[in-house]
Amino acid sequence: MAFDIGxxxxxxxxxxxxxxxxxxxxxxxxxVAYGLLLALVWVRLAAPDVALTEAALGSxxxxxxxxxASTRLRRPETTAPGEESAAPLRFxxxxxxxxxxxxxxxxxxxxxxxxxxxxxxAAANMAATGLGNPVTAVLMAYRAIDTLLETVVLLxxxxxxxxxxxxxxxxxxxxxxxxxxxxxxxxFAAQLLVPVGVLVGIHIFWVGSIAPGGEFQGAxxxxxxxxxxxxxxxxxxxxxxxxxxxxxxxxxxxxxxxxGLIGFAIAGAFLAYPDSLAKLLIVLIEVPVTLxxxxxxxxxxxxxxxxxxxx
Amino acid sequence: xxxxxxxGLCSAALVGxxxxxxxxxxxxxxxxxxxxxxxxxVFLLFGVVARRGAAAGFGGDPVPQALVITGLVVAFAATAxxxxxxxxxxxxxxxxxxxxxx
Numbered sequence: 001m002a003f004d005i006g007x008x009x010x011x012x013x014x015x016x017x018x019x020x021x022x023x024x025x026x027x028x029x030x031x032v033a034y035g036l037l038l039a040l041v042w043v044r045l046a047a048p049d050v051a052l053t054e055a056a057l058g059s060x061x062x063x064x065x066x067x068x069a070s071t072r073l074r075r076p077e078t079t080a081p082g083e084e085s086a087a088p089l090r091f092x093x094x095x096x097x098x099x100x101x102x103x104x105x106x107x108x109x110x111x112x113x114x115x116x117x118x119x120x121x122a123a124a125n126m127a128a129t130g131l132g133n134p135v136t137a138v139l140m141a142y143r144a145i146d147t148l149l150e151t152v153v154l155l156x157x158x159x160x161x162x163x164x165x166x167x168x169x170x171x172x173x174x175x176x177x178x179x180x181x182x183x184x185x186x187x188f189a190a191q192l193l194v195p196v197g198v199l200v201g202i203h204i205f206w207v208g209s210i211a212p213g214g215e216f217q218g219a220x221x222x223x224x225x226x227x228x229x230x231x232x233x234x235x236x237x238x239x240x241x242x243x244x245x246x247x248x249x250x251x252x253x254x255x256x257x258x259x260g261l262i263g264f265a266i267a268g269a270f271l272a273y274p275d276s277l278a279k280l281l282i283v284l285i286e287v288p289v290t291l292x293x294x295x296x297x298x299x300x301x302x303x304x305x306x307x308x309x310x311x
Numbered sequence: 312x313x314x315x316x317x318x319g320l321c322s323a324a325l326v327g328x329x330x331x332x333x334x335x336x337x338x339x340x341x342x343x344x345x346x347x348x349x350x351x352x353v354f355l356l357f358g359v360v361a362r363r364g365a366a367a368g369f370g371g372d373p374v375p376q377a378l379v380i381t382g383l384v385v386a387f388a389a390t391a392x393x394x395x396x397x398x399x400x401x402x403x404x405x406x407x408x409x410x411x412x413x
Contacts (some may be wrong), residue, residue, distance in 0.1 A: 001314055034348065044318070047370070048361060050358065071339060122367070300391035
């Protein structure tokens with residue numbers, strides 16, 4: 001109990017730093033710490049699957065993306081004097097935000113008793129999926145349509161990022177080629193960590209059917225390992241016009257949709273699985289989905305095409 | 312006050328704090344950060360509701376937990392698109408702020 005209150009205060013303190021810090025770079029560092037502390041909160045809330053996602057994606061990948069952006073925007077974005085919001089606006093904003101917080105506090109304190117829950121339904125239907133992790137069962141069976149749409153949203157976001165490329169670089173290689181000292185610490189860390197990280201990513205994906213983990217967490221770790229190798233200059237991003245790359249990106253949603261449609265024929269509904277085949281079909285979906293998500297996340301971090309292959 | 316109530320109050324404060332940053336910060340990158348702080352608060356509120364719904368041998372209701380995982384991934388996708396737009400604006404205009412008066 002004391003630990004929970006202390007942790008909540010710590011999360012709030014780091015959030016204040018993220019919002020109030022003068023320097024954008026320091027604020028992003030605060031945000032990474034915020035994400036990691038939230039991951040700890042998720043463990044306390046008995047949600048280890050969410051904790052893994054928060055640590056890897058909410059804190060790690062988002063933090064890396066924003067750190068890179070903050071260094072590139074650093075010089076000219078320093079706020080000119082007079083660009084700060086006027087005091088009356090800040091005052092009005094503070095009042096509005098205090099009201100929103102007060103409303104949410106009231107909601108938290110007045111949450112219904114007994115608490116509504118779908119856990120019994122999820123437990124009752126879990127046996128049919130052959131899965132041991134209730135969150136994966138919800139993601140892949142009970143609410144599979146959400147997960148399908150989410151993989152499509154990721155692809156749309158990537159298309160949006162790519163479409164920001166200048167015309168002359170369309171179909172080229174994303175981001176800048178990184179060069180690191182081949183004898184340096186970064187290269188050494190990448191050589192040491194990437195093989196282990198890839199193994200951990202695959203493991204997290206695979207145990208997701210029975211224990212905390214799953215395709216999103218595993219895919220995020222795989223994407224992070226590729227980013228690390230790219231930052232150390234060990235690998236270069238492929239041109240976004242490559243057919244194999246594009247096939248890899250759409251494989252997940254396509255297989256997901258195809259098996260969903262087959263559901264009409266063999267189980268009578270979209271995304272329905274017959275009991276005897278449920279686990280097999282779910283794994284058949286999860287493997288390409290994991291690959292697609294990993295590739296999409298890595299390319300989202302890499303950014304729009306910025307150079308042609310021969311440059 | 313139980314542990315999950317403490318986190319519930321924390322999430323309420325996080326949403327207010329993030330909203331404040333979203334309104335008062337002039338730089339888009341800081342607005343993006345503030346928006347992600349709001350997101351953290353909203354997800355946390357979901358987590359508290361999930362924890363309260365612990366039943367059937369689970370530590371929490373798995374349905375809101377799965378929704379939070381989906382939400383985290385979509386939030387990352389939106390952030391990546393925002394950062395892409397911001398860097399492109401900076402590349403084209405040599406500045407990255409939201410003023411329209413020049």
